[in-house]
Amino acid sequence: MSSLKAHSQTLYDTDYLQWIETTVEKLQSHDYANVDWENLIEEIADMGRSERRSLKSNLIVILVHLLKWQFQPEKRSGSWEGSIIEHRRRVKEALDDSPSLKSYFESVFAECYAQAIKQAKAETGLSVESFPLLCPYQLPEVTDDEFLPQ
Numbered sequence: 001m002s003s004l005k006a007h008s009q010t011l012y013d014t015d016y017l018q019w020i021e022t023t024v025e026k027l028q029s030h031d032y033a034n035v036d037w038e039n040l041i042e043e044i045a046d047m048g049r050s051e052r053r054s055l056k057s058n059l060i061v062i063l064v065h066l067l068k069w070q071f072q073p074e075k076r077s078g079s080w081e082g083s084i085i086e087h088r089r090r091v092k093e094a095l096d097d098s099p100s101l102k103s104y105f106e107s108v109f110a111e112c113y114a115q116a117i118k119q120a121k122a123e124t125g126l127s128v129e130s131f132p133l134l135c136p137y138q139l140p141e142v143t144d145d146e147f148l149p150q
Contacts (some may be wrong), residue, residue, distance in 0.1 A: 012039045055094050058087040063116035070149035072124050
């Protein structure tokens, strides 16, 4: 059994796709004794972290573009609006696929807004003080396809 475990770890390190396929086959055939549990558990945990990181990243992009839209109206472009639409779609898909992410989404909103201010400052050349300290948008507005600040 230890040689099987060593083989599984080697397979995980050398051919990730084959490791996934082999792991799925073992699970489907109920060969639980030979499943590389350590790496499988780590992969599942990483999936959750990845979903949360992706949600935060998409939220920051939306907020950056909303800030740019509102505070640099003379530079509004279709690409900004397109980016807002695209990242809203990604957020909605993530929340639809994993409704449990909603409370996480709400809990990181202020943190994401603080990050968005820093990025908007860098992208616009405006001072940090040009942007409100607290987010001027409500969470439902941020995900509403019809909302663009004036």
